[in-house]
Amino acid sequence: MPILQVAIPVPLFNPLFDYHPPLHASETQLQAGIRVRVPFGTQECVGMIVAIKTHSDYPELKTAYECLDTVPLIPKPLLEMYAWASQYYCYPLGQVIAATLPPKMMAGASTHIELPPDVLWCLTEEGRKHANNTFPAHQQRFAILLDLLKNIPIGYDESTLALALSNPRPTLRALQKRGWIAPLPKQSPSEIHPPLPLNHAQQHVVHTVCAHAQQFYPCLLDGVTGSGKTEVYLQLLQIVLHSGRQALVLVPEINLTPQMVARFQQRLPLALVVLHSQLPDTTRLHAWLAARDGQATVIIGTRSAVWIPLAKPALIIVDEEHDPAYKQQDSFRYSARDVAVWRARQAGIPVILGSATPSLDSLYNTKQQRYHYFHLPERAGNALHPSYRVIDMRQQPRHSPFSPELQKNIQYCLQEKQQVLLFYNRRGYAPTFMCYSCGWIADCPRCDAHLVYHDNVRELRCHHCNYVQNVPIHCPQCQSHSLHPIGQGTEKLAEQLQQLFPHARIARIDSDTTPSYQEMNDLLTKIHAQEIDILLGTQMLAKGHHFPAVTLVGIINADAGLFSIDFRATERMAQLLIQVAGRAGREALPGMVLIQTYHPEHPLLHCLIQQGYGAFAESALTERLNAQLPPYCRLALLRVGAKTLELAIEFLNQAKYTAEQLPDFNSQIRLLGPVPAPMIKRKNRYHAQLLIQSSQRNLLQRFLPQWLSALQQKQRSVSTRWSLDVDPLDLM
DNA sequence: AGCACGCCGACT
DNA sequence: GTCGGCGTGCTC
Numbered sequence: 001m002p003i004l005q006v007a008i009p010v011p012l013f014n015p016l017f018d019y020h021p022p023l024h025a026s027e028t029q030l031q032a033g034i035r036v037r038v039p040f041g042t043q044e045c046v047g048m049i050v051a052i053k054t055h056s057d058y059p060e061l062k063t064a065y066e067c068l069d070t071v072p073l074i075p076k077p078l079l080e081m082y083a084w085a086s087q088y089y090c091y092p093l094g095q096v097i098a099a100t101l102p103p104k105m106m107a108g109a110s111t112h113i114e115l116p117p118d119v120l121w122c123l124t125e126e127g128r129k130h131a132n133n134t135f136p137a138h139q140q141r142f143a144i145l146l147d148l149l150k151n152i153p154i155g156y157d158e159s160t161l162a163l164a165l166s167n168p169r170p171t172l173r174a175l176q177k178r179g180w181i182a183p184l185p186k187q188s189p190s191e192i193h194p195p196l197p198l199n200h201a202q203q204h205v206v207h208t209v210c211a212h213a214q215q216f217y218p219c220l221l222d223g224v225t226g227s228g229k230t231e232v233y234l235q236l237l238q239i240v241l242h243s244g245r246q247a248l249v250l251v252p253e254i255n256l257t258p259q260m261v262a263r264f265q266q267r268l269p270l271a272l273v274v275l276h277s278q279l280p281d282t283t284r285l286h287a288w289l290a291a292r293d294g295q296a297t298v299i300i301g302t303r304s305a306v307w308i309p310l311a312k313p314a315l316i317i318v319d320e321e322h323d324p325a326y327k328q329q330d331s332f333r334y335s336a337r338d339v340a341v342w343r344a345r346q347a348g349i350p351v352i353l354g355s356a357t358p359s360l361d362s363l364y365n366t367k368q369q370r371y372h373y374f375h376l377p378e379r380a381g382n383a384l385h386p387s388y389r390v391i392d393m394r395q396q397p398r399h400s401p402f403s404p405e406l407q408k409n410i411q412y413c414l415q416e417k418q419q420v421l422l423f424y425n426r427r428g429y430a431p432t433f434m435c436y437s438c439g440w441i442a443d444c445p446r447c448d449a450h451l452v453y454h455d456n457v458r459e460l461r462c463h464h465c466n467y468v469q470n471v472p473i474h475c476p477q478c479q480s481h482s483l484h485p486i487g488q489g490t491e492k493l494a495e496q497l498q499q500l501f502p503h504a505r506i507a508r509i510d511s512d513t514t515p516s517y518q519e520m521n522d523l524l525t526k527i528h529a530q531e532i533d534i535l536l537g538t539q540m541l542a543k544g545h546h547f548p549a550v551t552l553v554g555i556i557n558a559d560a561g562l563f564s565i566d567f568r569a570t571e572r573m574a575q576l577l578i579q580v581a582g583r584a585g586r587e588a589l590p591g592m593v594l595i596q597t598y599h600p601e602h603p604l605l606h607c608l609i610q611q612g613y614g615a616f617a618e619s620a621l622t623e624r625l626n627a628q629l630p631p632y633c634r635l636a637l638l639r640v641g642a643k644t645l646e647l648a649i650e651f652l653n654q655a656k657y658t659a660e661q662l663p664d665f666n667s668q669i670r671l672l673g674p675v676p677a678p679m680i681k682r683k684n685r686y687h688a689q690l691l692i693q694s695s696q697r698n699l700l701q702r703f704l705p706q707w708l709s710a711l712q713q714k715q716r717s718v719s720t721r722w723s724l725d726v727d728p729l730d731l732m
Numbered sequence: 733a734g735c736a737c738g739c740c741g742a743c744t
Numbered sequence: 745g746t747c748g749g750c751g752t753g754c755t756c
Binding site for chain 2: 011041043
């Protein structure tokens with residue numbers, strides 16, 4: 001009788017459990033990739049068969065209740081990817097599977113589902129007449145759909161509409177019944193936009209990648225903003241479509257890139273599937289199945305889309321590969337960019353990492369000849385390069401965050417009917433809230449952080465744990481009423497800006513004001529219609545948008561990234577400056593970038609501004625080499641949170657001792673710490689960390705799993721929560 | 733992660 | 745007397 005090895009989604013280092021097969025299971029159901037319902041402790045749960053064994057060391061096996069699938073749900077390559085990821089990231093296999101499958105799958109959902117019809121919904125003539133009607137409250141869903149459809153002649157498919165309206169199908173049916181909308185089969189490519197002519201550099205990329213289409217071919221596509229990376233992607237994808245195979249496109253945040261999605265839809269309406277986290281579960285399940293079975297041809301999605309199975313993979317694209325959003329920052333801490341490269345190797349296909357500001361890791365890989373390097377130097381069209389100007393804030397009047405020079409330039413832009421983009425990296429109204437009488441400051445009771453004052457909702461909020469409290473009327477310490485917000489946030493900046501430019505139409509863009517896809521889309525439409533004069537926002541602004549009428553970009557304070565304990569802070573700062581600058585002067589109008597700083601002499605700024613990102617990257621890489629930091633070594637970080645700091649440090653000291661006793665530990669592996677985390681108290685726990693460094697990746701690869709299983713056994717009864725971060729992005 | 737078992741404090 | 749706090753241990 002065979003024995004099933006089942007991965008159970010529990011946080012144990014070895015989450016594999018053996019079971020006897022269910023009583024009524026057929027031979028073909030006893031295969032890796034089939035879900036089983038099993039008894040587990042006092043409860044029952046759904047697990048995944050990962051192997052069939054002939055013998056188990058465990059004396060008393062239970063019998064599985066039933067198989068949930070008749071044929072394997074998970075194709076073999078995906079199972080292999082799970083196994084590798086579990087090993088590489090030291091994360092329990094059962095949880096890797098549960099975290100990356102559509103959520104319904106491990107809840108035991110059936111996979112025999114009616115797929116949504118593969119059609120694009122369009123307005124009919126009749127529908128167009130009603131598109132601007134006002135609808136009663138109970139028919140607001142009509143209004144939303146009609147409004148969406150009236151702006152897009154080729155129509156939208158159901159999964160795209162689901163981004164704006166949850167579960168659109170009943171509403172679609174109702175509108176179809178009235179004859180206001182009609183389904184258009186996707187196979188009619190009448191409205192497909194024609195490809196744009198490629199310049200020499202773009203052609204070179206397309207030809208070379210095509211010539212290596214049948215093998216693992218990793219490449220870095222280094223192209224400044226507007227150099228036409230997207231056009232290269234589109235033409236490669238069109239070639240993939242012709243070959244009848246599939247492609248996966250990863251983008252950092254889909255909410256923030258509706259324009260790019262729209263462009264893909266216009267050019268590749270055939271079997272395009274859009275995936276992201278706000279999608280309803282059922283839609284995600286459909287997309288997963290459609291990709292696995294080869295019906296979906298091009299899958300565009302965020303980080304988690306890297307785990308979607310592909311029946312006939314031909315190409316993977318990772319756009320804006322430098323973006324930190326590709327690294328998951330909690331629970332299963334994988335890098336979608338690195339997983340994508342692994343997948344391409346496994347499948348034997350090309351993978352394109354695209355960016356205007358490539359990560360130092362990828363640049364290093366091109367230097368090592370591991371990745372091929374393509375450069376797209378020219379801006380498409382006649383757009384001119386922006387000019388940079390550093391403003392020394394030490395020489396400016398202190399009372400305003402906007403230097404006279406910045407103000408003068410804003411004024412000029414407003415006169416000329418050009419748009420301004422201002423960048424500031426602090427949400428909220430004011431980062432501290434203080435009593436002028438006694439000096440009391442509102443702190444988060446759960447973290448080592450001040451509460452941030454939000455004026456519009458009149459709340460104090462912690463940006464680290466989302467703790468919220470009402471604004472106190474008098475000081476809790478001295479009862480005085482002189483409580484005041486101190487410092488600057490985007491909310492307050494917007495207020496000050498409005499006072500300076502009373503007639504300007506100002507829009508704030510940050511996660512407080514624009515949390516959803518729909519709102520972002522609306523705002524972008526307004527911006528393009530020039531209904532906005534000044535855009536003020538956080539990082540969100542820097543990501544991939546095209547603002548053709550923006551001619552002035554202002555960095556309100558560039559100093560945060562220049563002096564940080566995190567070794568990647570300067571890299572991020574440089575990427576941010578270049579990306580934000582890339583938003584300016586895209587058409588005939590030249591752009592200008594004003595950078596306000598208290599450290600105008602900083603070598604990073606000089607190098608970046610005078611010689612460009614490439615030169616900056618060179619010097620940054622030299623610094624990393626000298627300091628033996630990534631990409632010149634491999635890191636892992638053991639983080640721990642405990643009741644007290646002493647307990648946290650003590651746990652790490654024990655862990656360090658355990659490590660040093662292991663057979664695979666040697667002098668090539670260095671353990672640095674333990675040290676208290678940069679923010680010690682977070683969410684009522686005290687944090688410390690231990691850094692693991694090695695020049696050789698495979699040494700760490702062998703050592704880490706051994707270490708973790710030893711830790712699991714020894715430290716099982718410690719009431720601490722710990723996690724290992726392989727290839728950590730920041731050491732916070 | 734869940735869940736049970738177990739041993740100490742303030743309740744009807 | 746017991747209800748329930750969370751520390752500890754286990755899950756094939």
